[in-house]
Amino acid sequence: MFSFTARFALLTLLAIAALAIGLFVGGSPLGPADVARALFHPHASGDANAIVWSLRLPRVAIAACVGVALAVAGFLLQGMLRNPLVDPFLTGVSAGAGAAIAIAVVLGVASPFLPPLGFAAGLGTALLVAALARRGSGIDAERLILAGVSLSALFSSFVALVLFRLARNGADSVLAWLTGSLAGRGWSELLWTAPYAVIGIAFALAAVPSLNALRLGTSIARAVGVDVARAQWLLLGSATLLTASAVSLSGIVGFVGLIVPHLARRIVGSDGRQALVASALLGAALVTLGDALSRSLFPPIEIPLGVLLAFVGVPTFLYLYLRPAGATRLWGT
Amino acid sequence: MGNLNLRGVRLVLGERTLLEDIDLDARGGELLAIVGPNGVGKTTLLRAAAGFLPVAAGAISDDGVDVRTLSHQERAREITLIGDDVETPHGMSVREVVLTGRFAHRAWWDWVTGDADLFATDAALERVALADFGDRSFDTLSSGERQRAWLALALAQDAQTLLLDEPTSHLDARYALEILSLLRDLARDGRAIVAVLHDLNEAAAFADRIAVLGDGRLLACATPEAALEPALLERAFGVAFDKFEVDGGTRVLARGPRAMVRET
Numbered sequence: 001m002f003s004f005t006a007r008f009a010l011l012t013l014l015a016i017a018a019l020a021i022g023l024f025v026g027g028s029p030l031g032p033a034d035v036a037r038a039l040f041h042p043h044a045s046g047d048a049n050a051i052v053w054s055l056r057l058p059r060v061a062i063a064a065c066v067g068v069a070l071a072v073a074g075f076l077l078q079g080m081l082r083n084p085l086v087d088p089f090l091t092g093v094s095a096g097a098g099a100a101i102a103i104a105v106v107l108g109v110a111s112p113f114l115p116p117l118g119f120a121a122g123l124g125t126a127l128l129v130a131a132l133a134r135r136g137s138g139i140d141a142e143r144l145i146l147a148g149v150s151l152s153a154l155f156s157s158f159v160a161l162v163l164f165r166l167a168r169n170g171a172d173s174v175l176a177w178l179t180g181s182l183a184g185r186g187w188s189e190l191l192w193t194a195p196y197a198v199i200g201i202a203f204a205l206a207a208v209p210s211l212n213a214l215r216l217g218t219s220i221a222r223a224v225g226v227d228v229a230r231a232q233w234l235l236l237g238s239a240t241l242l243t244a245s246a247v248s249l250s251g252i253v254g255f256v257g258l259i260v261p262h263l264a265r266r267i268v269g270s271d272g273r274q275a276l277v278a279s280a281l282l283g284a285a286l287v288t289l290g291d292a293l294s295r296s297l298f299p300p301i302e303i304p305l306g307v308l309l310a311f312v313g314v315p316t317f318l319y320l321y322l323r324p325a326g327a328t329r330l331w332g333t
Numbered sequence: 334m335g336n337l338n339l340r341g342v343r344l345v346l347g348e349r350t351l352l353e354d355i356d357l358d359a360r361g362g363e364l365l366a367i368v369g370p371n372g373v374g375k376t377t378l379l380r381a382a383a384g385f386l387p388v389a390a391g392a393i394s395d396d397g398v399d400v401r402t403l404s405h406q407e408r409a410r411e412i413t414l415i416g417d418d419v420e421t422p423h424g425m426s427v428r429e430v431v432l433t434g435r436f437a438h439r440a441w442w443d444w445v446t447g448d449a450d451l452f453a454t455d456a457a458l459e460r461v462a463l464a465d466f467g468d469r470s471f472d473t474l475s476s477g478e479r480q481r482a483w484l485a486l487a488l489a490q491d492a493q494t495l496l497l498d499e500p501t502s503h504l505d506a507r508y509a510l511e512i513l514s515l516l517r518d519l520a521r522d523g524r525a526i527v528a529v530l531h532d533l534n535e536a537a538a539f540a541d542r543i544a545v546l547g548d549g550r551l552l553a554c555a556t557p558e559a560a561l562e563p564a565l566l567e568r569a570f571g572v573a574f575d576k577f578e579v580d581g582g583t584r585v586l587a588r589g590p591r592a593m594v595r596e597t
Contacts (some may be wrong), residue, residue: 205442209443216433217418217420220483222405223383223413223487223490224436225406225441226436226441227404227405270424
């Protein structure tokens, strides 16, 4: 119906519109003119400037980054494992980070240290999962899924145990983390995660041609000259770095990494070059809009981002894919 | 000109030696059929020849170069293997599938599909008579058309040695003949084509030479007439065979149960 260019133009517009909405929406009543003025005069003083530059802009930027990271990570893993049910948390990143953060809260670790701790623990868990999934020089898809699922279950029960024992205040901060939230995040958190996310994106870009060949299965991919083991490690490395960055910024925001890649493939087809960019744009738009909604529905209470996205997104997804009349395949376009 | 040479190759699967002392040459311009009983190691031999599996002993060289010294992409520009385990890709057009064959002709991280890639893809589709199928979704093709599309991928890849594992296994008589004629034509263009075939008479009718595997070794590699000797085939397959002349060509027939009963 629409040409490729038109579809990308629409997705880009959607992402830009979502970023704008994220900037205009918030607890304090700022008009669009105030926001625009503050944006174009960064060095001016005043409440509007402070709100826009130190609260809303970093929050929108973080939401966009989290969306891009989770959507791209989900896209890479679904393609690599050729499994439409895979999401970025399969590698154990979120469960490992969750357990570390829960334990740190019990031990009374100060909150600024929690995101780096989560990042390191997530990365460590993913390494353990990868080590278990290794076969020969490459990775066995089935072993990866089994290792990821079982280690995630183990670490999740750690979290449950900690929650069970914790006093109410501590439980709140662990819960906020488990249900995903951008509250209280700022430029400093974004800055220290950015390098890892950038490396993750670079790996992803380099792996896309191999990922495209892997659509035909490992046997044909190998025949046409893909170094399958190298492609698998690049894809897994990229997905892990991106997920760990996202998780340390936002906690566990579910749904995005599972469902955005499906929507992206549906809109632009399964070619990784287009589907990766489309996933990134859609992921950014979805998380930014979700965060804006979570801040503005019942102020001053923020609805957990992961919960909100699941409430809005899952029914939409089910309607799109599983309605009886439009029997559409989940995988492919 | 594709020339693939196996010298003293030994293949091991786990603890078990599958094949040993294999000396085999695939020559440019020639269709070489590999036949043998189930489980003898035909697929493993092809995978080793393609450089996918290590050999326990011996060497495999392509135009004099040891395949182990080639990078994945260098190897793919010389040799390709279309296995019998290919999966049907979903959500891809026939052209997209065939275009994948061009992977080895760019840097592995390069996103750009060049004019040469598109040209090679269209030429390959034309060569296998699928020129009008480029925009069709791959999963709507019939088995015979899919097999031709996989051949087109190998042609777009521009490898001079094509290794094919049971290219006619899911095809009815007409499609099988079509694929085998195409394979022979592709060999005549100068490529070396090696195909594992189950049907001995397909091999007899189309191959220039037939390699018979049995008993853990290469029993013969010769013209159909010389290779399809009943005694040799009996050694390989464990059943008796009769040999006929049909229209100047060799045909063989495994003796049915009745013939076996009569003999005892």
